[in-house]
């Protein structure tokens with residue numbers, strides 16, 4: 001009998017992941033879109049995310065997102081893994097990011113964990129790629145138009161989305177940033193001007209920021225809807241509702257709603273979930289991004305379009321696997337990580 005090779009385990013730091021992600025935005029967008037297409041084709045296993053909450057800190061949570069993408073017949077065995085991501089919103093008062101994460105990839109043949117990597121960057125990169133993918137699908141035909149973009153919430157996710165915006169291939173004229181904290185809005189405006197080259201400024205009024213934008217990106221940490229006036233959206237903007245809980249059912253019901261996966265999106269007190277509870281049906285969900293990427297027709301532009309992505313674990317492992325392929329050859333495995341390999 002041939003001796004089995006000892007499984008190898010590698011660790012990738014945030015610095016290494018950041019270097020790969022920074023130079024690989026287009027490849028990450030491709031990996032995310034391929035994962036969505038695999039989802040549409042039924043080649044994924046993406047169980048509900050598990051939320052760990054704490055009795056003494058109701059806004060804090062740690063979420064587990066296990067996932068698997070079956071290979072498409074090329075014999076690669078597919079991709080399997082899990083992201084374990086904490087959200088502690090008060091971290092930002094200490095000057096630290098809200099979210100921190102690791103991602104584990106598992107070997108397709110043995111199931112052994114083969115890598116652990118810093119994953120807050122992967123998570124932000126896949127979220128931004130998913131937003132850009134939606135923008136490309138839903139703003140089709142607007143490439144010659146000069147667009148105004150508003151960011152509501154000026155944190156880490158807004159920064160990643162802004163830095164990926166050029167991949168959308170749109171003509172972005174002006175970026176407006178609104179945040180409850182004006183200093184956060186001002187630093188994002190400076191960052192966008194310097195690093196992305198768009199004309200960016202802050203806006204103290206939430207209503208003005210929304211009313212004057214063609215594309216509105218919600219990246220707040222609002223735990224419950226704080227916007228309930230459909231008239232603010234009467235100009236039919238494209239809304240990337242990444243933070244999932246900003247809009248009241250009255251706005252959801254006046255819009256075309258695009259999800260990543262309907263069963264995932266209609267839970268955990270998202271705006272869509274609250275709308276389902278209020279109406280007793282799901283007919284307000286128009287289509288999904290995986291469907292659009294597989295040739296589905298985008299909604300008309302006679303109402304606001306709201307894209308609400310729950311954030312699927314398949315995106316994390318798709319990007320994690322891409323990072324692994326970029327870095328593994330240059331990174332020695334951790335010596336003797338799997339140690340006792342005797343069965344008897």
Ligand SMILES: NC(=O)c1ccc[n+]([C@@H]2O[C@H](COP(=O)([O-])OP(=O)(O)OC[C@H]3O[C@@H](n4cnc5c(N)ncnc54)[C@H](O)[C@@H]3O)[C@@H](O)[C@H]2O)c1
Pocket residue numbers: 089092097098099123124127152153154155156157158178179180181184219220221222226242243244309310311312
């Ligand atoms: N859908 C997805 O796939 C996905 C993935 C990752 C993160 N997210 C969500 O994106 C959101 C932003 O994450 P982040 O890491 O950038 O957080 P962050 O804490 O870095 O930034 C959030 C910002 O929103 C601001 N804010 C909070 N409530 C606001 C309000 N009512 N109006 C205006 N500004 C407000 C805060 O001051 C802060 O600057 C979170 O809700 C997170 O859960 C979604």
